[in-house]
Amino acid sequence: MAEVENTVCPWCQTEIVWDEEIGPERHCPHCENELSGYRTLQIGLDGNDEDEDEEEIGEEDWEERNGRAEASGISLAPDLSELRHYNRDQLVLKEAMDRLLDDQLEAPECPSCREFMLEAGTQTITEAQFKPRTPATMTEPLLTPxxxxxxxxxxxxxxxxxxxxxxxQERLIQLLSNEVGNGK
Known part of the structure; x- marks a missing residue:
């Protein structure tokens, strides 16, 4: 019988025993974090430091390599220009939205995504576009064009x-208040 490999979750420190038939777990069954990938650091606990392939780079070596790379037109530093551009655009958009919302009298919340809505404009409804209805319990229509x-x-x-x-809105509130006050 082959020996079953045990893994320790680097997040919750729980020992994970996996079945030989199923294979190793990809996610910790306790905390649901990934056990492999970019977030996990594999450390050999055997004491064997046989990884001589990795060359340790001192500060002087790094400066020398970086100087050679820059001389040849290559940069060893990661290119973050796209990331900065994206963040700057997002910040500009957020700032513009905040200014627009500050100028509004009301800022309703979107029923779909819960974002604040921007006032786009007003529309005047005329008599040709709207036929008012007068409720049976009232003497006037709720809205008059x-x-x-x-x-x-x-x-x-x-x-x-x-x-x-x-x-x-104010006219409707006044109308409803008067109707309630009149007892109708």
Whole structure:
């Protein structure tokens, strides 16, 4: 019978015993972290330091190599220009969104993705576009044209939403208050 290999999770320090038929685990069954890959450092506990292939580079050697590489037009430093460009664009976008939201009277939350929505503009609804309805319990219609609707758009998922304009909101509240006060 072959010996079963034991692994220790580097994250939760739990010993993981795996079955020979199934093979080694890829994720720790206790903490669900990856056991191999870029996040795990494999350390040999046998005491055998036979890895003579890896050459230790001193500071002087590094400067010499870097100097030769720069002289030939090659840089040994990782190219992070794309990463910086992406982060800068994201920061500029976030800053622009914050400025736009600060200028708005209301900033509703998108029902789809929970991002704050931007006010895109207003639309005036005329008598030709809207026929008001008067509820049976009221003497006046809830809305009488012309009135304004504010259009909001989500900058993340582009969902749109409409709300009554501020004046129409106040008029509706006043109308409902008067109807309740009149006892109808």
């Amino acid at each position: 012309p009135f304004q609707i504010v259009l909001y758009v989500c900058p993340s998922c582009f969902h749109t939403e409409q709300r009554l304009g501020v004046q129409e």
